[in-house]
Amino acid sequence: MNFSEVFKLSSLLCKFSPDGKYLASCVQYRLIVRDVNNLQILQLYTCLDQIQYIEWSSDSLFILCAMYKRGIVQVWSLEQPDWHCKIDEGSAGLVASCWSPDGRHILNTTEFYLRITVWSLCTKSVSYIKYPKACQNGIAFTKDGRYMALAERRDCKDFISLFVCSDWQLLRHFDTETQDLSGIEWAPNGCVLAVWDTCLEYKILLYSLDGRLLSTYSAYEWSLGIKSVAWSPSSQFLAIGSYDEKVRILNHVTWKKITEFEHPATIANPKIIVYKEMEKSPRVETESLAFPPARAQASSLFSTQSKYDISQVPVSLQYVKPVADRANPRIGIGMLAFSPDNCFLATKNDNIPNAIWIWDVQKLKLFVVLEQLYAVQLFQWDPHQPRLAICTGNSKVYLWSPAGCVSVQVPMEGDFQVLSLCWHSSGDSMALLSKDNFCMCYLEREEVK
Numbered sequence: 001m002n003f004s005e006v007f008k009l010s011s012l013l014c015k016f017s018p019d020g021k022y023l024a025s026c027v028q029y030r031l032i033v034r035d036v037n038n039l040q041i042l043q044l045y046t047c048l049d050q051i052q053y054i055e056w057s058s059d060s061l062f063i064l065c066a067m068y069k070r071g072i073v074q075v076w077s078l079e080q081p082d083w084h085c086k087i088d089e090g091s092a093g094l095v096a097s098c099w100s101p102d103g104r105h106i107l108n109t110t111e112f113y114l115r116i117t118v119w120s121l122c123t124k125s126v127s128y129i130k131y132p133k134a135c136q137n138g139i140a141f142t143k144d145g146r147y148m149a150l151a152e153r154r155d156c157k158d159f160i161s162l163f164v165c166s167d168w169q170l171l172r173h174f175d176t177e178t179q180d181l182s183g184i185e186w187a188p189n190g191c192v193l194a195v196w197d198t199c200l201e202y203k204i205l206l207y208s209l210d211g212r213l214l215s216t217y218s219a220y221e222w223s224l225g226i227k228s229v230a231w232s233p234s235s236q237f238l239a240i241g242s243y244d245e246k247v248r249i250l251n252h253v254t255w256k257k258i259t260e261f262e263h264p265a266t267i268a269n270p271k272i273i274v275y276k277e278m279e280k281s282p283r284v285e286t287e288s289l290a291f292p293p294a295r296a297q298a299s300s301l302f303s304t305q306s307k308y309d310i311s312q313v314p315v316s317l318q319y320v321k322p323v324a325d326r327a328n329p330r331i332g333i334g335m336l337a338f339s340p341d342n343c344f345l346a347t348k349n350d351n352i353p354n355a356i357w358i359w360d361v362q363k364l365k366l367f368v369v370l371e372q373l374y375a376v377q378l379f380q381w382d383p384h385q386p387r388l389a390i391c392t393g394n395s396k397v398y399l400w401s402p403a404g405c406v407s408v409q410v411p412m413e414g415d416f417q418v419l420s421l422c423w424h425s426s427g428d429s430m431a432l433l434s435k436d437n438f439c440m441c442y443l444e445r446e447e448v449k
Contacts, residue, residue, distance in 0.1 A: 001408055004039055004440035007032075012420050012433045013051060017060035020425040022078070024063055025438060026051040031065055031076065036424065039440065045076045045084075057103030058145065062121070064106060066097040073097050073108060075121065087119055100165055101145025116150070118168060127168055133158065137183030142190035147171065147209070149193050151181050160184065160195065160207065172211040178203065182226070187235040192252070194238060196226045204229070204240060206255055215255035219248055224332070230345075232338045237361065241333025245349050249364070259364045263333070263349035263357060265319040267369055274311040275405050276371045277398075279304045306373065306396060306407045317352045317371055335379065339386040346388055348376055356390060358400065370400060378420050384427040391418040397432055397441060412439065 013026035022042065023034045031045040031054065045065075053066040065074045071094040075085040093111030100107060100118070108117045113134040118127040132138055133151035140149045145165060152159040158181040162172040180198040187194070192214065197203040202225030206214045217240075219225075224243035231238055237258075238250040247261040267274055322329040335348040344367065345359040353375035360367040374392040381388055390398040395410050397418055410416050410432060420433040429442045 001444065002442040003411055004442075006412055006416065006437045006439050007039075009433060009436060009438045010050070011052065012435075013054050014422065014431050014433055014438050015054055015056060016422065016424050016431070017056045018058055018425070019060040022060065023431065023440075024054055024056065026054060026065075031063065033063070033078065036429075043076070043078060043081055045074075045081075047074050048072060048086075053097060055097070055099055057099050058101055059103045062099075062103060064097060064099060066094065068094050071111075073106060075106070085121060089117065092117075098139065100148070101141050102165060105165075105168075107139065113153075129161075129163075131159075133181055135182055137185060140184045140186050140193070141165070142186050143188050144190055147186075147190065149184055149186065151184050151195075153181075160193070160211075162209070162211065172209075174207075174211040176205060176207075177213070177216065178205065183229065185229060185231065187231050187238075187252075188233055189235040191235070194229060194231070196229055196240075199224050199227065199243065201225050202242060204238075204250075206238075217248075217250060217255060217257070219246075219257070220244070224329075227332045227334055228336050230336045230338060232342050232345075232361070233340055234342045236342070237338075239336050239338070239345060239347075241336045241347065243329075243332035245332055245351070247333055247336060247345070247347055247359075261345075261347065261357070261359055261366070263347070263352060265317050265352060266314055267317070268314040269366070270313050272313065272366050272369060274313065274315045274369045274371060275308040275400075276311045276315070277306050277373045277407060278309050279306050279373065305409060308370075308405050308407060311371070315369075315371070317355050317369070320351050320353060322351050335376075337379070337381055339381050339388075340383055341386055344386050344388075346379055346381070348379070354392075356388070356400075358388070368400070370398070370405060372398070377418075380421060380423060382427045383423055383425055387427075389421055389423065389430060391421050391432070393417050393419055397421065408441075410439065410441075412437075 008027045010026050010028050025032050028050050029047045033043040047065050049067040049070045051065045052068050055064045063076050071089040073087040077083045096109040104121050106119045113132050116129040116132050131152045131154045133153040138151040148163045150161045158176045158178045178197040182198050184195050193207045195205045203218045205216050228241035236252045240248045245263045248257050249259050251258045322331040330350045334350040337346050347357045354372045356370045358368040372392050377391050377393050379390045387401040399406050416434050418432045423430045
């Protein structure tokens with residue numbers, strides 16, 4: 001692995017362009033666009049206020065910067081640096097902004113979710129969509145960019161509207177059998193829309209493109225329900241993580257449960273490999289030690305190295321008892337993601353925060369458990385192969401693949417704590433993000449194969 005120098009960053013705002021040629025990052029009110037290959041600055045844009053959100057258009061020609069506090073969105077062009085666009089929502093305010101799949105329309109959600117404004121960059125026309133639902137995942141586009149599903153709330157009932165993205169015509173409008181809809185997500189093939197209910201009720205509904213209810217699934221009643229949802233890339237499986245510390249897998253033929261994955265605090269099965277991260281102090285050659293030590297030498301002196309050991313089962317994982325009388329308790333499956341080849345599913349149980357569970361999807365059983373020294377902040381699959389990158393808020397990045405796993409110290413001066421990461425679309429590099437900085441991590445070609 002090789003690492004670039006460190007660059008300044010604000011609010012973890014750092015994104016690769018969809019075509020993989022550019023890297024955009026924000027430093028307060030400045031937007032910096034770099035060439036991915038040499039990290040040279042190509043464009044420097046100055047916004048009107050501190051940037052709170054950025055998003056590339058699908059064709060990588062435009063980039064959107066949202067300043068929610070000011071109710072403003074600014075759009076910049078890479079081809080024509082002098083061209084820019086400013087969208088001001090005025091007194092209506094702004095809570096969310098995103099591109100449409102064609103990269104020529106912007107959807108702004110106003111404060112209190114009163115409406116969604118659709119702005120056209122080409123014709124400068126404006127359309128309005130009323131009654132959007134105030135929820136985390138209320139807008140979903142099909143992967144081919146043809147259709148948009150929108151969750152709506154009117155007259156104390158939940159509805160879904162399906163729009164054709166080319167002309168924003170309403171295709172279907174139907175009510176959902178939910179108490180308080182929490183999120184929606186299309187299957188990758190764009191044929192099925194998953195709709196799930198509030199965490200107070202375990203209920204997931206599956207609708208076809210023409211609005212027919214294909215199936216309803218509920219695992220239990222009278223307890224906290226669904227916490228996370230993920231489709232497999234092939235659209236064959238739907239994984240549902242819930243507050244009872246289990247993942248249930250539905251199949252795409254009957255939409256019935258084919259298995260459930262439990263996350264107990266003790267691993268007793270001898271067939272399961274448990275990788276445990278162990279700290280080891282660095283060896284120092286005292287003869288070659290200068291005093292006072294050079295800065296690079298000093299940072300390596302006080303940084304603890306780590307490696308993975310294979311633990312003997314049974315293994316007891318560090319379990320955190322959730323606080324029962326608080327909202328959003330840290331319990332249940334908060335993160336889950338399928339590998340790009342559909343072979344593995346990675347999950348995290350929030351009350352065993354230091355562990356990642358990797359399941360073999362073909363055999364439908366647990367394959368590997370990784371036990372980290374610190375709580376897992378984020379994990380993300382390589383876009384091309386079953387390789388998982390993990391960060392835990394310390395100065396290391398971790399990689400797992402079926403061949404094994406590795407812990408790598410980020411060789412930076414000072415305190416570079418990796419809070420987030422994002423893969424380049426090629427899978428041969430990634431950006432590591434800390435509170436105030438970011439750096440690039442390049443994987444050797446031999447490792448990439």
